[in-house]
Amino acid sequence: SELYGARLAVFQSGTFQPIISYKRLFGMHNAETLVSRESDISNQFRCYMRYKGSTSLFKKRSPVLYKTMTQVIMEIVPMSPRHVLVLCPSYEFKDELAPYVYDYIEENKMDTKILEETRSTSSEEMSSLLIHAKQPYVVLAIVAGKLAEGVEVVHRGNSLISMVIMAGLPVAPPSKDKAIVRMAMTHAARDKKAAQQFMMQIP
Numbered sequence: 001s002e003l004y005g006a007r008l009a010v011f012q013s014g015t016f017q018p019i020i021s022y023k024r025l026f027g028m029h030n031a032e033t034l035v036s037r038e039s040d041i042s043n044q045f046r047c048y049m050r051y052k053g054s055t056s057l058f059k060k061r062s063p064v065l066y067k068t069m070t071q072v073i074m075e076i077v078p079m080s081p082r083h084v085l086v087l088c089p090s091y092e093f094k095d096e097l098a099p100y101v102y103d104y105i106e107e108n109k110m111d112t113k114i115l116e117e118t119r120s121t122s123s124e125e126m127s128s129l130l131i132h133a134k135q136p137y138v139v140l141a142i143v144a145g146k147l148a149e150g151v152e153v154v155h156r157g158n159s160l161i162s163m164v165i166m167a168g169l170p171v172a173p174p175s176k177d178k179a180i181v182r183m184a185m186t187h188a189a190r191d192k193k194a195a196q197q198f199m200m201q202i203p
Contacts, residue, residue: 056089056168061096070100073138073165077112082162083136083153087143089170091119094140097167101140117141131155143170 054069077084088094098116105112115126115137123146130137130153141147143166153160185195 054168056093061093063100066097066100069097069167070104073167074101074104074108074110074112076163076165077138080136080163082160083130083133084138084163084165085147085161086138086140086165086167087148088140089143089168091142093168094142098140101138111135113137115139117145117147121146123147127153130160 054065054072073086088097094116098114101114104110105114113133113135115129117126117140126139126147130139139147139161147153182195185198186192189195189198
């Protein structure tokens with residue numbers, strides 16, 4: 001690969017994270033690596049919070065987990081002035097979480113609308129609904145789904161989504177095939193840690 005002799009590598013997509021993993025996999029140990037930022041975010045306020053009390057690991061998924069996660073999400077939602085995007089690891093995870101969200105809203109008599117991303121709905125349909133909505137929605141979407149992959153819900157130059165909640169990480173189900181691929185990646189990269197990080201980024 002020509003990348004092995006590169007002196008400079010410029011990545012122009014947020015999917016190339018973490019950079020250090022790609023540098024190891026592509027053998028660019030001596031290359032200077034930069035990230036191109038296409039937009040000016042100096043006038044935007046961003047706050048990142050992490051909740052340690054929940055996980056999306058397969059072996060720990062249970063009604064108790066979904067109920068706890070719902071409580072955390074719905075306590076944060078009222079703080080958002082616009083739509084809230086809740087990104088789930090998969091459609092299956094979203095389908096398990098959704099009933100608890102609906103129950104929470106009903107039990108607490110909240111005037112909150114829910115929009116679920118499904119395999120059949122289009123990004124245009126969802127975007128149109130959110131743009132013309134008269135009140136904020138909680139959008140249950142998928143990490144690698146229609147609203148999360150490069151689609152921005154924007155009206156008159158402003159994003160209509162003011163909060164994004166990650167309801168777990170998109171970790172692929174453990175399987176023999178994954179183990180084989182991980183071994184091949186480790187052999188190709190000659191770096192076990194880099195191969196594991198790469199597979200976490202692209203499950």
